[in-house]
Amino acid sequence: MSKSVTITYDFEQELKNQIAVLAPDFIFLLVDSNTHKLCLSKMESEYPVIEIPAGDDHKTIDNLASVWQFLSTHKATRHSLLINIGGGMVTDLGGFAASTFKRGIRYINVPTTLLGAVDAAVGGKTGINFNGLKNEVGVIHSSEAVILYPQFFRTLNHENLMSGWAEMIKHALLSSTKAWEEILSFQWTNVDYDALGKLVEQSIAVKEAIVEQDPTEKSIRKALNLGHTFGHAFESFSYSTARPLLHGYAVAFGLICELYLSHIKVGLPEIILHQAVQHIKQHYGAFSFEKTDYPVLLELMTHDKKNDASGINFTLLNEPGEIRINQHATREEIYDAFDFFLHIF
């Protein structure tokens, strides 16, 4: 049973209950152009709606400012409430807007993507992309509640389901061999929705347990960044190409490189690396770059938020569930990981 996430089949009633507890003076809803049409239209509400454009390239300072602007001109106070209805883009940007407006108002997250449900809406990391870098500016400030309404996921396309699945793969690898095997054996061709629902709950529980131990990422929360040191570099890099990557796809490709480093540096068994490569190739297709791109990708990795003066910081694994934070790699080892990645595709 989740501690901070309420799973509901009566969304409007649950929202009313949460609002009654918080007793805000004014309520504002934040959506993107897709969740406005696909999710907000399914509920009755007379609250003012703030709409931002959909897509991670809109997790920007300009859209953040447009949310502040709306709250300010509509006389939001420190006792007001912002309800973010959307995927990770909306909950990250909306969470940051709420955490900074008048030095912090309360907010509720209503994740409408699988990725949002298992990861982005939970744990209090908020922020925007800046200077070509993922989540370069933000704060850690928890929502008052997370309301998960599975009906919203019905309109998600396959790519966005797979994007969320990548964070679930990450959580399983951080958890145990059993959880990893459950992920590998899940069939996406003939989906068992009850089984998927259980995996979603387990995935949220993995994240919550880690955040509870270390909410501000001083130590073990760095585990939740598995796959992201390479993954964020791939994601930022992909924005300058014709095919921008969804966050989860970038994480899946980043996992391949970081499991490779885990194998060569801390002894992750080759079989786990092999299983991950097969699973990710099957579900995420290919991603390519040139050897001449290695320096650009490495430069992007030097901006990772886990880094300190000792260099680029990785989270690696000895085994599923056996986490090694604060690992470092030489430039040659990082380039070997890129070589391995290009070789398998």
Ligand SMILES: NC(=O)c1ccc[n+]([C@@H]2O[C@H](COP(=O)([O-])OP(=O)(O)OC[C@H]3O[C@@H](n4cnc5c(N)ncnc54)[C@H](O)[C@@H]3O)[C@@H](O)[C@H]2O)c1
């Ligand atoms: N704060 C955290 O801990 C955390 C964790 C993981 C990821 N993130 C961030 O989350 C973002 C990725 O989240 P995401 O994958 O949810 O992306 P997203 O919010 O951009 O949503 C993906 C797409 O799905 C659309 N969409 C949303 N709900 C829908 C629905 N119910 N039906 C149909 N379409 C819908 C969106 O409009 C968008 O086009 C990235 O910015 C990433 O950095 C944050």
Ligand SMILES: O=C(O)C(=O)C[C@@H](O)[C@H](O)[C@H](O)COP(=O)(O)O
């Ligand atoms: O909750 C966390 O901690 C995570 O790292 C979860 C990640 O999946 C997520 O993408 C997060 O936004 C990455 O954070 P960042 O600090 O590397 O920007």
Ligand SMILES: [Zn+2]
């Ligand atoms: Zn992520």
